[in-house]
Amino acid sequence: MLTPFRRIVVPMLIVLALWGCAEDGTLMGLCGDGKADPFEQCDDGNTLDGDGCNALCEVEIDPGIEPTLASIQEKVFSPICAACHFPGGTGPMPLHNEQASYDSLVLVGFSFMCAGPRVDPGNPDNSCLVLKIEGSVLASGSAMPPPPLPPLAQEQIDAIREWILQGALP
Secondary structure (H helix, E strand, O other): OOOHHHHHHHHHHHHHHHHOEOOOOOEOOOOOOOOOOOOOOOOOOOOOOOOOEOOOOOEOOOOOOOOOHHHHHHHHHOOOHHHOOOOOOOOOOOOOOHHHHHHHHOOOOOOOOOOOOOOOOOOHHHOHHHHHHOOOOOOOOOOOOOOOOOOOOHHHHHHHHHHHHOOOOO
């Protein structure tokens, strides 16, 4: 028969074993919960491989990323950025689907994080999105994705730059 103390402690130990603790003693999140926790590179809300964020919540780099909003949405914005940038999320604009990303990035003329617009079609060097993902000193705040998440791969950055250079079409 379990004592009241054990009735409380045993379930807590089970939760901790399933959830896990980081080296500093903080609780780590659960991969697949839709929230990129400090020890997850991404978390797209599932544990399926092949969609940009694998079952271990690690970013899957797909060399096939194309300089189109659809490809960037599928391989960067949805699996990585949308963990914070969703309606009501901690990010200042939603990036959870193509239309929201386009409306939040391209149709906004000013960014409070940079001197220029979020996306300046035809000019990636004047686009706050590029400045943030490259960690430029011209953009205030931390680089995106924010530490401790790893920076985007060069192939991802190149695709975003090329999409903007081609006019940042929807």
